[in-house]
Amino acid sequence: MSNPDFNLLLTLDAVLAEGSVARAARRLHLSPSAMSRALARLRETTGDPLLVRAGRGLVPTPRAVALREQVRRLVQEVQEVLRPATPPDFSTLQRTFNLRVREGFVENFGLDLLHRIQQEAPAVRLCFVQKTDRDSTALREGVLDLDIGVAGKNTSPEVQTRQLFRDRFIGVVRQDHDLSAGEITPTRFALGQHISIARRGMEKGPIDDTLSSLGLKRDIITVVGDFATALALVRASNLITCVPEQYTGKLRAGLHSFPLPFPAPEITISMLWHPRLDADPVHRWLRNMVQEVCSRPFEDRNSQHT
Structure with missing residues (x-):
């Protein structure tokens, strides 16, 4: 037939x-x-x-x-x-969004994001999922609504991206560390004992490449998989680590942070989503909320809820 x-x-x-x-x-x-x-x-x-x-x-x-x-x-x-979709009524909207983020995002952006969403859509819920990889399959399959982080080579070309902010790496030590006082030179920085952060266990990265170009090498005594673990070790030792400045603002509370004494590596933090959600008015609203919160200076985010 x-x-x-x-x-x-x-x-x-x-x-x-x-x-x-x-x-x-x-x-x-x-x-x-x-x-x-x-x-x-x-x-x-x-x-x-x-x-x-x-x-x-x-x-x-x-x-x-x-x-x-x-x-x-x-x-x-x-x-x-x-018929074209009618504008959603956010005051009565009930929906749960799954956001994949790396540690530090919830601590630095989560409270402000929740506050903004509660103002407009009190019945909307956010579920923050820990980022363990950059695979785009979960976006394609609808398991995730947004993925927030650095878009890498494993990011599917079909995925939509929007830049949230640029971040730079800084050095972090405990308050009474030798590097908490005096001028920090590349040599002085490299002479300390360091924690490297890499999810895949890779010991060296852009910081090591920069030091190598200066004829220096840092002493990496351990490699950990996340910022929070590195900062916890720093807090209880004389070790040094390097983390993104904006992404770890509140995680670094009580520690001494300093600009790196050489051109600091920069990263672009973006949000990623599957194109099937591109025209969804509710998802578009969520993306705008995330963009608005992440574009605010850290000091403003930090002072609003204190």
Whole structure:
């Protein structure tokens, strides 16, 4: 059986509603001859004459009468499906969003983001999922709504991205560390004992490349997989680590932070989402909320909820 022509539903609805081929043609902006051809196709498809002549007019057959309400309902449902989405009512919206983030995001941006969302959509919930990799499969499969971090080579080309902010690496030591006072030179920095941060256990990175260009090498005594672990070790030792400045603001509370004594590596923090959500007005609202919160200076975010 060949696929049905759903345009015939519109024709049948007009014919049954108007009871006249001429009036149905005007309703659908068709010529009388085009309307007659469409009616002929309808008769062939349904196996019923649908309208028969009675005097000077046309009257519906029993099959046409039985179909009238069903056809009207189907046409209305199709029109509803194809109608542009109505603006959501955020005051009553109930929805849960899954955001994949690295440690530090919730501590530095989460409270402000929750506050903004609660102001406009009190029934919306955020579920923060720990980032363990950069694989885009979870976005494609709908498990995640947003992925926040550095877009890498493993990011699928189909994924949409928007830059949130640029961040730079800084050095961090405990308050009474030797590097907490005096001028910090590249040599003085490299002479300390260091913690490297790498999810995949890679010991060296851009900081080591920069030091190597200066003829220096830092003494890395341990490699950890996240910022929070590195900062916890720093807090209890004489070790040195390097972390992104904005991303770890609150994680570094009580520690001494300093600019690196050489050109600091920079990273771009972005949010990523699957293109199927691009036109969703609620998801677009969420993206704008995240953008707004992340664009604010750290001092403003830190002072609002103290």
